[in-house]
Amino acid sequence: MRRFEFVEGSSSKFWSPELKDSTFIVTYGRIGTAGQRKEKVFPDAQSASREYERKVAEKLREGYLEVTSGDAPPAPAPVAAPTAEPLPVLPPRVRARVPTAQQVEHAAQALTALESQLGERSWQVARQARRARRALRLLGGADPSPVRPVLDALMGRVVEPPGKPRLPLRLALGLLAELDVAAFVRATQQWKGAASAPTPLRAVTREVEALGDPELALRLGVLLAERPGLRGSSEEGWRHRWEGLKPSLEAHLRTAGGSLREHLSAIDAGGDAPLSRRLAQMQG
Incomplete structure (x- = not known):
């Protein structure tokens, strides 16, 4: 799990994000404590991943520093490829039949x-x-x-x-x-x-x-x-x-x-x- 810390003046806090499928989980609090845990469920894994990246960028702008590289966030579940559009059906050129010997x-x-x-x-x-x-x-x-x-x-x-x-x-x-x-x-x-x-x-x-x-x-x-x-x-x-x-x-x-x-x-x-x-x- 990745961990970010902010230490400045009287502030000494941490923030750790985590992804589990379509759930975005955050653990945060004062350094040295277990902190609090919050979970937010999204409609799909892609939405949760976007929120993960957005919040990480936000914390970095606020001055948080990543203190453990940890693992990269799990890749979102692959999106199923769209079903190929069916090809138009050509109408038959002639009406099928079995010809006679005379024909x-x-x-x-x-x-x-x-x-x-x-x-x-x-x-x-x-x-x-x-x-x-x-x-x-x-x-x-x-x-x-x-x-x-x-x-x-x-x-x-x-x-x-x-x-x-x-x-x-x-x-x-x-x-x-x-x-x-x-x-x-x-x-x-x-x-x-x-x-x-x-x-x-x-x-x-x-x-x-x-x-x-x-x-x-x-x-x-x-x-x-x-x-x-x-x-x-x-x-x-x-x-x-x-x-x-x-x-x-x-x-x-x-x-x-x-x-x-x-x-x-x-x-x-x-x-x-x-x-x-x-x-x-x-x-x-």
Whole structure:
């Protein structure tokens, strides 16, 4: 127990503080006597510790001298760490179901038909992509093995060299959004490092590593690749989907010590005007 004494003129007294959990105890009186004992109970150990330190400082200002070093006051009981804020729950991209063999076959045929349309007019490609997307939606978010070879071959058409028919990135991501995220991961492995990859594609591919979460990267990529003002697209729908994704992105980046604004600012638009516009909308 620490002990403080004040000896001056006719005064000769001592003061000894002590902490026991949330109780602050003081023994004081004339030197040479047992003194008196007082106890004060506080709501918690932290409050008692603050009072202990306050009174010690007060006695030192009054001229008391510590005559025994004693033990330092016991550390207050550790404060329980606040419960981590639960991460926002992402709504499912598709309704889960077990596809039939016929639905799987139909999806593979729709993808094959889409690949055969590449090089035709853009509206024809977009129309067949919508058909393929509806067929994939019936797979209930699965990634069935009979569909994979056709799908992977089609994803390879996204990075065809200039002059050869390509599958637009926005259409490719629309297809992948109907399947298990494993299909997106396979596609990004194909796209990574492709010499002919356009700027938006490089940005989407980098997001898989930058975020460390393929599901978030896929959803963000779909929004980044959607061209503003495109016929058949809805800006209101785009904003609604962005507002739905934003809380999950913010929470994910916050746990890694970052922020959404910093993350979006680090995405290189590479002079691509539509991508720059989408990034500006996300940061607005």
